[in-house]
Structure formats: C-alpha cells, structure tokens
Amino acid sequence: MFTLRVDAETVARTRFSPSLAAESLAWLKLAAGSGRHPVFGDPGPLARASLAHPDVALLLDLLPQTGEVYTPDLLTPQPGTSSRPGDLLDEQIALIEATTQDAVEEQVLSYTQVHWRRPLPVTARRVVESGAMPRRLANGLARFWRDALAEDWTVLQSVVDRDVTHRAKTIAARGVGAVLGELHPSIGWAGDAITLDKPWDGEVDIGGRELVLAPGVLSWPGTSIQIDVPGQVVLGYPALGIGTGADRRPGRIASVVGAARAALLADLEPARSTAELAVRTGYAPGTVSYHLSALHRAGLVSKVRDGRYVLYQRTARAVVLLEGDVSG
CATH class of the missing domain: 1.10.10.10 (Winged helix-like DNA-binding domain superfamily/Winged helix DNA-binding domain)
Known part of the structure; x- marks a missing residue:
C-alpha cells in the first residue's frame, strides 16, 4: 500500500486536468507493441509510422516493459491550467525541454537502474551524456502527438470533460473527500491521506503541494502516481464512462x-x-x-x-x- 499524506492546503489546491503527455505515451506504447486498447482499439498506421522518427523512438526507450512499473516523471510533467488542449500540451513539452541535466541523470540513469530489470538502452544513455535528452524528448512528444493524436483529441476531450463535470457535481454535493474516495477501487481516502493499492509500500507527505487529478482516456484503465519532481504531484485515474460497452445486435x-x-x-x-x-x-x-x-x-x-x-x-x-x- 502506498500512502500520500495530505493537509488542508493540499485539499484546497486540488484540481483536475488531463495529462496529454501521459495519454500520448500510453498510445505510443500500444503502437510500438502492436497492441490494442481495450476500448479504443488499434492505434493505427499513422501512430506506427511515427515510431520511425529517432526522437519518438527515444521516448519509447524510456518507457517500462512488462514487469516494470517506473516511468521517468520528466516525460509527463504536471499539467498546467490551460483550458485548451493545444496549449496544455505545449506547456508540458516546454517543461520537458527545460528539465535540468541533474534531473535527467537522476531519473533516467539512477532510478531506472533501481526499478527496471534491464539496463537502459545504450542509445538512450549516450543521449543523456550528450545533454540533448530534454530537447529530443520534447521534439519526439510533439511529433507523435501531431502524427497520431492531434486530429482525434477533440473527440476524446469530451470524455474528459464529462468526467470532470461529474466530479465537480460530487464536490458541490458531498465535498472533495467524496471525490478522492471514488476515483477508482484501488484509490482510497482516509481523511488525512490518499491510499493507493500498489505492489510496493511507502508513504510520502505531500502537505502544502498542489495535487492534480488527471482523468485518463487512452491510459484507461490504469492508475498512476508521480511525485519525483519537487513540488509536483499528479494522480492519474480512469475517466468515467469508458468500457461500459453497448449491447450490439446488428x-x-x-x-x-x-x-x-x-x-x-x-x-x-x-x-x-x-x-x-x-x-x-x-x-x-x-x-x-x-x-x-x-x-x-x-x-x-x-x-x-x-x-x-x-x-x-x-x-x-x-x-x-x-x-x-x-x-x-
């Protein structure tokens, strides 16, 4: 069980925003593995073609494989406050490009060594050592978004909007705690802490920090937590209404x-x-x-x-x- 200790300031600063970087990486991983999303299906030929670009391939080098759970947080910066998806993604891309070399080395070299079952690909290590990692990751994310997701995101945004609208109504009727306790069966609310059913144990005090709740569409049905970047806390959860299915008898x-x-x-x-x-x-x-x-x-x-x-x-x-x- 993993626990996030919160205080009144954290609760007061809790907000909702999708992480378009996280959504892009979820789609990227499916495309690379020839997988299908359980609801949205095949990422398609445009997504797979984008993998040929070396900066997109570099993103893939930093994603966990089967049995691994760690993704460097620098790939998915805390979403900003823009209401326009294009601006929201641009903010995350700018944050990736602004990542310091110390943070890159810590997350990409040190943390993957601890959490992964395999060594970091040699090509990725060389990019880290060259100092070009942030610029190339930012370019890779921008390119994959343009190639594979930009045209369809307006459709997916409506799913996010409906989820947030539902959560806002819950807050108005029953308070923030009710929302925190109903995000997902594996996420709980204990009055002064958020608990997550994860395969590792730990506790982190996030008192005084802003908490961003990120509804996931392409990352559905997974949950995620990122706390490695100082001052940033993002809790990803599956957006409502996905995977309910329809009784099709054509x-x-x-x-x-x-x-x-x-x-x-x-x-x-x-x-x-x-x-x-x-x-x-x-x-x-x-x-x-x-x-x-x-x-x-x-x-x-x-x-x-x-x-x-x-x-x-x-x-x-x-x-x-x-x-x-x-x-x-």
Whole structure:
C-alpha cells in the first residue's frame, strides 16, 4: 500500500486536468507493441509510422516493459491550467525541454537502474551524456502527438470533460473527500491521506503541494502516481464512462450497411456524440467518425450541435430499416 499524506492546503489546491503527455505515451506504447486498447482499439498506421522518427523512438526507450512499473516523471510533467488542449500540451513539452541535466541523470540513469530489470538502452544513455535528452524528448512528444493524436483529441476531450463535470457535481454535493474516495477501487481516502493499492509500500507527505487529478482516456484503465519532481504531484485515474460497452445486435441490417455502421445505428437512441459512441461500442474514435460521416451522407443519421458537442441521431429512414430488421 502506498500512502500520500495530505493537509488542508493540499485539499484546497486540488484540481483536475488531463495529462496529454501521459495519454500520448500510453498510445505510443500500444503502437510500438502492436497492441490494442481495450476500448479504443488499434492505434493505427499513422501512430506506427511515427515510431520511425529517432526522437519518438527515444521516448519509447524510456518507457517500462512488462514487469516494470517506473516511468521517468520528466516525460509527463504536471499539467498546467490551460483550458485548451493545444496549449496544455505545449506547456508540458516546454517543461520537458527545460528539465535540468541533474534531473535527467537522476531519473533516467539512477532510478531506472533501481526499478527496471534491464539496463537502459545504450542509445538512450549516450543521449543523456550528450545533454540533448530534454530537447529530443520534447521534439519526439510533439511529433507523435501531431502524427497520431492531434486530429482525434477533440473527440476524446469530451470524455474528459464529462468526467470532470461529474466530479465537480460530487464536490458541490458531498465535498472533495467524496471525490478522492471514488476515483477508482484501488484509490482510497482516509481523511488525512490518499491510499493507493500498489505492489510496493511507502508513504510520502505531500502537505502544502498542489495535487492534480488527471482523468485518463487512452491510459484507461490504469492508475498512476508521480511525485519525483519537487513540488509536483499528479494522480492519474480512469475517466468515467469508458468500457461500459453497448449491447450490439446488428442483425440482418449489417448485410446492408455493414456490422460497424449497424451497431452504431442500433446505439443511437438517444442522440450521442462521437466520443460517447466510441466508449460504448469499443470502436476507435476515428473509426466512429468515419462511419458516422458515411451514415450521414446516406441520410441515415442527422447531427445537431449541443454546446461544445455534435450529437448524432437516427433519421426516420434509419428507424424504418431497424424496425424491418427486428420484424424480419
């Protein structure tokens, strides 16, 4: 069990913000391992192609492998306070580039030696010794984001926004402690401490520090804690509403529009956003967007704007097709 001791100032300075650097690294690791996210699926060819750039590959050299748990905190600086994802990521990239050589050597050379089961790759060690590590890591993160995530993040941001809105309502009704105790089954609140069910024991006093709670989408369903950078505390937790799934029974309509589009049509009651459909159906956001565009051109879905979100809804024509599918 790992414990974070807090005081009133820490509770008062608790805020929410996604870590776009952490989300990028989660997607990067899946792309490198030819893995699939349990909800958002395959990272795709653009993400894999980005791995060929040496600065993106350098990021991968610093990520833990199976059986290892340590990731250098310099890769995921504490998120700032910007409300714009682009600015939020730019702030984290600037912090990576500003990392001191002492911090690089401590985290990349010393801490990996303690926590990893293998030596640091020789190429990464040489970059550390050259003093170019911060600049190259910052460039690698910026490039991977641009290649693999920038276009789709608006969709994923809506999932984050809904999670934060829910947490804010909980705070208004029941207080900060209620939120801290409900972030995840492995995260607990003891009145003066946050407990985390981790494979290691320890206790750290974070009294007086700002605590950032970072809802994870691509990093779902994992939890994380970073405290190695002085003054920074980030607690990552899975955003709500991901992985709930949807009961897809596309039936014979799938032979007309395809299984994916039939599943989306079946789940468009009530109207839903692209992000919500991705969460419910398990398809990648880009895949959902592609199929919705085709359904819209075919006159099977309509779309309306609801504040920051675009909601999709079945048209009368789609209802007729679905009813025929059920009756047949």
